[in-house]
Amino acid sequence: MRDKKRLVLDANILLRAVFGVRVRTLLETYEDAARFFTPDICFEDAEKYLEVISAARNLDVNTGHRVLSGLMNLVETVDRSLYEEHESTARERMRSRDIADWPIAATSLLLDCPIWTEDQDFFGSGIATWTTVNVEFYLRNT
Incomplete structure (x- = not known):
């Protein structure tokens, strides 16, 4: 039996899961x-x-909160105490991009797996990324 594939999700992917x-x-x-x-x-x-986003789309925010809470059953939360050991390397990789994204990069480095994102800030960081349009190619080959 092969190990399960792993992906680190960016916040924009979580929001797409809520609203799409x-x-x-x-x-x-x-x-x-x-x-x-x-x-x-x-x-x-x-x-x-x-x-x-809920207000802009005229959607019930409580429904959004419920869906986001439900995602916690599908997406494992990684505590800062685990990924912070990779902070300096992650910040270095993100320094010419969006430095605020370092926790996502650090989590990817910790788990040695790609990032699922729609954000181009990770491109060129040396970390593999997948976008929603093609992530199924990665997932399907499990």
């Missing part, structure tokens, strides 16, 4: 074949943007 269908479907489809992780800060970021 495709990401949530992929998470549910591959939950038994892959493991999904996100640094603690990404759930916090998603929570911050939930109300703004």
Whole structure:
């Protein structure tokens, strides 16, 4: 039996899972074949943007909160105490991009796995990335 594939999710992927269908479907489809992780800060970021996006789309924010909470059953939260040992390397890799994304890079370095994101800030960092349009190629070959 092969090890499960692993992916680190960016906050924008969590939000797409809340407000869309495709990401949530992929998470549910591959939950038994892959493991999904996100640094603690990404759930916090998603929570911050939930109300703004819900209001802009005329959606019930409570439903969004329930969906985001449900994602915690599919996506494992990685505590800062685990990924902070990779902070300096992650910051170095992200320094010419969005330095605030270092926890995602650090989690990827910790777990030695790619990042699922729509954010181009990771491109050129030396960390493998997948976008929603093609992540199933990675997941399907489990």
